[in-house]
Amino acid sequence: MxxxxxxxxxxxxxxxxxxxxxxxxxxxxxxxxxxxxxxxxxxxxxxxxxxxxxxxxxxxxxxxxxxxxxxxxxxxxxxxxxxxxxxxxxxxxxxxxxxxxxxxxxxxxxxxxxxxxxxxxxxxxxxxxxxxxxxxxxxxxxxxxxxxxxxxxxxxxxxxxxxxxxxxxxxxxxxxxxxxxxxAADTRLGPELAVFRKPQIWLALGMTVLGWGGIFAMFTYITPMMTEMAGFADSSVTWLLFLFGVGLFVGNLLGGWFADRALMRSLYVILAVLAVLLFAFTFAAHSKVGAIVAIPLIGVFGFATVAPLQKRVMDQAAGAPTLASAANIAAFNLGNALAAWLGGLVISAGLGYDAPNWVGGLMAAVALGIALFSGALERGAGGVDTGGVGVGGKVVARGGTAAEETVTAGR
The missing domain is CATH 1.20.1250.20 (MFS general substrate transporter like domains)
Incomplete structure (x- = not known):
């Protein structure tokens, strides 16, 4: 590198x-x-x-x-x-x-x-x-x-x-x-704005808001979850956050590695596992052992979404990716705010400190649904939703052998 x-x-x-x-x-x-x-x-x-x-x-x-x-x-x-x-x-x-x-x-x-x-x-x-x-x-x-x-x-x-x-x-x-x-030969703002007319851009941004938001619903309220429900001392929260951070680090590298090989397939699997983990954490958060096991795993699959989601937007905005890329960073933070707000709502409604976990699970599940819909649209348009490698304005779709490679223009 x-x-x-x-x-x-x-x-x-x-x-x-x-x-x-x-x-x-x-x-x-x-x-x-x-x-x-x-x-x-x-x-x-x-x-x-x-x-x-x-x-x-x-x-x-x-x-x-x-x-x-x-x-x-x-x-x-x-x-x-x-x-x-x-x-x-x-x-x-x-x-x-x-x-x-x-x-x-x-x-x-x-x-x-x-x-x-x-x-x-x-x-x-x-x-x-x-x-x-x-x-x-x-x-x-x-x-x-x-x-x-x-x-x-x-x-x-x-x-x-x-x-x-x-x-x-x-x-x-x-x-x-x-x-x-x-x-770039064309530095006008028009081409950068024009990519937002593509439905796939908005689907990709929706995946980012909900997929990343799912993990932040849990993370925002992790301290009261661990101290009030799992029974950890206040001083132990630092080490639990360290475990979470290690999971983020590992997930980031794995997400990039898998996305370079099969971007959409990676998103399908990562979002599905993340949704399951968040739903499961509703119960695991009541146990010290369950929390110690689940927290780094949520970190792994949560941050494994980042590189694929960012590249998905850039691929769909090929030729004018800069503004779309920045919009996706904004989408991550919008997901943070939305998740924290929804998590606070369910806690305020008296559903308990574990309630943000199933909120996060639902968000990740909806993000998975958007990803599947986006992939289906792409296949219906004659594109390739898995294994594609963006190259300028084209996508090279890798088949079973090198001789079977096909190139689909117009991404």
């Missing part, structure tokens, strides 16, 4: 850390600014909203800018956002810093996915996307626990200074290692 992918992964590590580390620092931030924990929680929802709005918006504004230049600008914005957060004298300015960093998040992963895919041969593109997202999973395993520990011992501002430093390292890596890619 090219070293440029390492630079993208380091940048993703910094972005992933700043997104999730605030969850462990809410009490410190709330106490410093004399606000309630729910008010401090706006730093989480505000960030998610920033990703949903900022990703597509900055991608549109950067249509005429070469992708490497755009990545450097986004990392500069990310660094600025974290520095604003670190020095913020008031809660409102801290929220502004979070939103600035979030704007960089959405566009970075959208454009970075396109850049990563173009750095390797067509049959390795999902793996390249997965390698970039490894930085995001590593942030959950290492960045968030270490950032939380740092903030608890040296003040929450120290965490944002360190994350800004990670952004500087990522900026330098992109500047030194990512090659300057030739500007």
């Amino acid at each position: 090219p070293l440029a992918l390492l630079a993208l992964a380091i940048s993703a590590f910094g972005i992933g850390t700043t997104e999730f580390v605030i969850m462990g620092l809410l009490p410190e931030v709330a106490g410093d600014f004399s606000v309630s924990i729910p008010t401090a929680g706006l730093l989480i929802s505000g960030y998610a909203l920033g990703v949903v709005v900022g990703g597509p918006l900055l991608t549109v504004l950067g249509t005429r800018i070469p992708r490497k230049g755009m990545l450097l600008m986004l990392m500069g914005l990310f660094i600025a956002g974290n520095l604003v957060s670190a020095v913020a004298p008031a809660f409102g300015l801290l929220l502004v810093g979070r939103v600035l960093a979030a704007f960089a998040h959405g566009a970075f992963f959208g454009i970075g996915s396109v850049v990563a895919a173009e750095l390797v041969a067509p049959h390795k593109r999902a793996g390249a996307i997965a390698l970039m997202f490894t930085g995001l999973t590593a942030a959950n395993v290492l960045g968030v626990p270490m950032g939380t520990l740092l903030g608890q011992h040296f003040g929450w501002r120290s965490t944002f200074y360190v994350v800004a430093a990670l952004g500087v390292i990522g900026f330098a890596g992109i500047a030194a290692l990512v090659p300057v890619q030739p500007r």
Whole structure:
């Protein structure tokens, strides 16, 4: 794999850390600014909203800018956002810093996915996307626990200074290692918007919202689930989250590997198993042993969806994938917000802390239904829904032998 992918992964590590580390620092931030924990929680929802709005918006504004230049600008914005957060004298300015960093998040992963895919041969593109997202999973395993520990011992501002430093390292890596890619012949916004007239794009985005949302329904309420139902001590939640993070890391790599070989077949299997695991966790969450077994498995199959879902959108938007790629990153965060809201509704309705698990299972099951429908439409149109490797505006469908390869144009 090219070293440029390492630079993208380091940048993703910094972005992933700043997104999730605030969850462990809410009490410190709330106490410093004399606000309630729910008010401090706006730093989480505000960030998610920033990703949903900022990703597509900055991608549109950067249509005429070469992708490497755009990545450097986004990392500069990310660094600025974290520095604003670190020095913020008031809660409102801290929220502004979070939103600035979030704007960089959405566009970075959208454009970075396109850049990563173009750095390797067509049959390795999902793996390249997965390698970039490894930085995001590593942030959950290492960045968030270490950032939380740092903030608890040296003040929450120290965490944002360190994350800004990670952004500087990522900026330098992109500047030194990512090659300057030739500007597309057509840099108009029209072709980027035109892909959204394709039903398959909206089906792919729906898969992302519901498939990824399924896992976040569980993850949002994992702490009360484990302490109130499974009987774990508060101090044990950190290790359970570490197990979950390890599962995310493994699932990310496996998802990319399988998607490069049979993208839609991989999605069918991954979403089906994820739905079963989430439904089963409704019962396993009442047992310490069941939770220890189930949590990393949910992490594996949850993040195994990411590379296939991202590549599916890019394949369907072949020829103008940048805005669609950024929209899919927004779809991931929309899934986060939707799942957290639905999970909160069922808990508030008195259905218990385990109820978000069957909400997540239903979301994953609906995502599977959308995937099957999308594949059926593709087969009906004469396309190939499994094993396809996107190559520019074409898909090479691999048959039983190399001699039986067929090429279907117009994807």
